Amino acid sequence: MSKGKDTGTTPDTKQRIVTAGTELFRRRGYTGTGMKQIAEAAGAPFGSIYHFFPGGKAQLGEEVIRTSGAVYLGLVAALMEPYEDRVAATGDAFAAAADTLSELDFADPCPIATVAMEVASTNETLRQATSDVFDSWIDGLAAYYAGGGIPQTAARETASSVIALLEGAFMLGRAARSTAPVLTAGKAAAAVVRAALAGE
C-alpha cells in the first residue's frame, strides 16, 4: 500500500511512522513533537524517518495531514450518510464526537486542528495542506446537506459552519476537560441545519 506494487513482504515501517506522527501531533502539536519521539513511538530506527522522508519533518507533517484528512473524510461520510434526516444525523455525529473526545482522554479528536493553528502563520506548505483538508471535509458535508434539499451555496455555508462549530467545541472541551461544549454545540449545529432546510 506504500507504493504502486506491494508484494506483501514489507513490514511497512513508513506507515508506522505516519501513524505515530499522527498520534503525537494531536497531543503535543507539530513543534512540540520531536523526530526522535516519533521514531521511538513507531518502533523504528531514527535514520529510517529520513530514509522515507528525505524532506524531513515538514514532509512527514504534510503526509500526516493529508492522509489523516482523507481517512476522516471517509469516516464522516460513513457515519452520516446512512441517515436520511440531516438534522438528526448532525446532532448524533456531535454526540459520537463527544464520546471520542473522552475516549481519547481529551487529546484532539481532530488530527489536524492543533497543527493547523500552529502552521497557519509559519509554514506555507503545511498551511496549504490543512486548507485542502478542511476544504475536502466541507465539500463532502455540503454534498450531503445538498442531498437533503438545501441549495448548493447554502449547503456549503452550512457545512462550513457545522465544521467550525465542531472544531471550536473540541477546543473548548479540551481546555475544560469536558464533553459538555461538544454536546451543546451539537444542539446548535442541528439548529443551523434546521434553519438552512427551512430556507434561512
Add this chain to the structure above:
Amino acid sequence: MSKGKDTGTTPDTKQRIVTAGTELFRRRGYTGTGMKQIAEAAGAPFGSIYHFFPGGKAQLGEEVIRTSGAVYLGLVAALMEPYEDRVAATGDAFAAAADTLSELDFADPCPIATVAMEVASTNETLRQATSDVFDSWIDGLAAYYAGGGIPQTAARETASSVIALLEGAFMLGRAARSTAPVLTAGKAAAAVVRAALAGE
C-alpha cells in the same frame, strides 16, 4: 500598574515582555516561540525575562493567557453591550472579527486559541488557565444573552456555541487565508441566537 503602588518612574519592561509574548504566541504558538525571540521583540535584555518571571516560560505563558483573557473579556463586552438586538449584535461582532482577521494578516485573532490547543494535553497549569479564560468569556456572553430574555441555562449554552463557532471559524479562516468562514459563521451564530430567543 505592575504592582500595588506605582510611582510612575518604572519603564515597565515587564509589560512589554507580556505584550511581545502575546503577539508571538498568537503567530508562532507556545512551543514555537523562544524566550530569546520574546526578549528581542520586547526590546528587553534576555535576563530580564527571568527577573520578572522566575518561573520561566510557563509562568510567562500563564500571565499572557490570563491578562489577554481579561482584556478580551472587556473588549467583547464593550463591543456588544450597546446593542439591544442580540441577534444583530452577534452578527455584527463576527463581521468585526472578520475584519480583525485580515488586518492581522491571518494571525490568530484569539490570543489564546493556538496556545490552548498546544497545552491541553501537555501542561496542566496552562490548560487550566485557558479553561478559566474561556469560562469567563462564556459567562460574560451568557449574561448578555440572558439580559435579552433567554433563560439562564439556555443563555449559557448559546454563549458556549457562539464562542465555539467563532474559534472554529478562525481556524478555518486562517487555514484558507480567507474571511469567508468567519462571515458565514456569523450568519449561523445569529441563527443560533434567534432559535434560543424563540425558545428552541
Add this chain to the structure above:
DNA sequence: GTCTATATCTTGATAGAC
C-alpha cells in the same frame, strides 16, 4: 534591576558502517 556570557539539554538533520 540591567545586561552578558555561558552551561546544559534537545532539536532537526547527516554520515557512514553494515
Add this chain to the structure above:
DNA sequence: GTCTATCAAGATATAGAC
C-alpha cells in the same frame, strides 16, 4: 534498507559582573 554516532544550531535556564 537498517541502524548508530554525531553534528551544528536551537532551546531553556543560570551565574555573576555591573
